[in-house]
Amino acid sequence: MMGKVLWQGLKRLVEYDKDIMRLHGELALLAKKYQDIKDRCACVQNKRETLDREYKDLEKAIAAGELDARSLRSAQQAKQVQLDSAQSQREVQALESELALLSERCKIAEDAVLVLYHKHDECSKQRMQCDKDFENSQTKVLEEGDVFKREYDRRVRDLEQFELDRQTLFARIPPEWAQKYERMRKSVEDPIVPVINNCCSSCYYGVLHHDLSQLKRHMIVSCRNCYRLLYLDEQEAIELQKACF
Ligand SMILES: [Zn+2]
Known part of the structure; x- marks a missing residue:
């Protein structure tokens, strides 16, 4: 390679190098974009798992709270029976005071169960929304996965061709x-x-x-x-x- 052909060859080399660099950049960008989509899907999945745990914990807490409220209510009823058959004024006063305390505790326990039920409902709604989000993000991963693979493979093929052509041209340029x-x-x-x-x-x-x-x-x-x-x-x-x- 001599004279005009030589500098034209070198200029072509510059073009190849620019194209090769551009393709490397595009490949990195594509990979990052696809990774971001997969990360978002993983994030939704994590959120779903957290909500599942929360939901199960709330179910357990409701069962425990209901048990607590029931046993307080039974104690209250038993105390009422005692009160009904109380003999002395003193005994009546003592039982009434105990009954008032039990009634207060019972109310607190039942209110706590109601709060838990409310949280349970909220959590259930969030889980349903999260399930939809997860389904959508999974679909997106699949769809984008196909696009990504096509686009990525196309650029890899271009890159291989450019590198091959560059190699051939480079070999013809005087060392x-x-x-x-x-x-x-x-x-x-x-x-x-x-x-x-x-x-x-x-x-x-x-x-x-x-x-x-x-x-x-x-x-x-x-x-x-x-x-x-x-x-x-x-x-x-x-x-x-x-x-x-
Ligand atoms: Zn100069």
């Missing part, structure tokens, strides 16, 4: 320029730029007369300031010049 290109590529996005108005179009450093005559013979030179590879394309230089004004 001296291939190495210079690879070195520059690590530090700048545009390792090869045209000469405009006898200057490097990237850093505007003037091209020496000797280098210019080489450029006019379609050869490549390195910019003596920024080390980018320079080429001269009279037509492109005229167009770029026009675009600047």
Whole structure:
């Protein structure tokens, strides 16, 4: 590869490298987007499990609370029987006071059960909503999974093709320029730029007369300031010049 073909080849290499970089970026973005969807689904699932535990705990608490209220109510009834058959005024007073206490405790226990029932209802509604959310997010994971796989595979295929084409092209470039290109590529996005108005179009450093005559013979030179590879394309230089004004 020589002269004009060489710098055109290097420019094509820049295009391949940009495409390869873009595809890597797109693949990472796709993977992240899909992971976010899966994470959201896992989050809903966790919430559902938490609600399930809460629901079961409330059921247990209601059963215990009802048992407590029932035994207090029985105690209250037994005390009432005692009171009904009380003999002395003193005994009546003592039993009435005990009965009042039991009645208060019974009311507290029954109120607590009511509060638990209310929480149980709320939890039940939340569980139903969460089940729907989980179903929707699972459907979304499946649907997006198909899209993701298609889009991902397509880019992987493109990437493989670009890498293969780049490899073929790279092998045809003389090692001296291939190495210079690879070195520059690590530090700048545009390792090869045209000469405009006898200057490097990237850093505007003037091209020496000797280098210019080489450029006019379609050869490549390195910019003596920024080390980018320079080429001269009279037509492109005229167009770029026009675009600047
Ligand atoms: Zn330069």
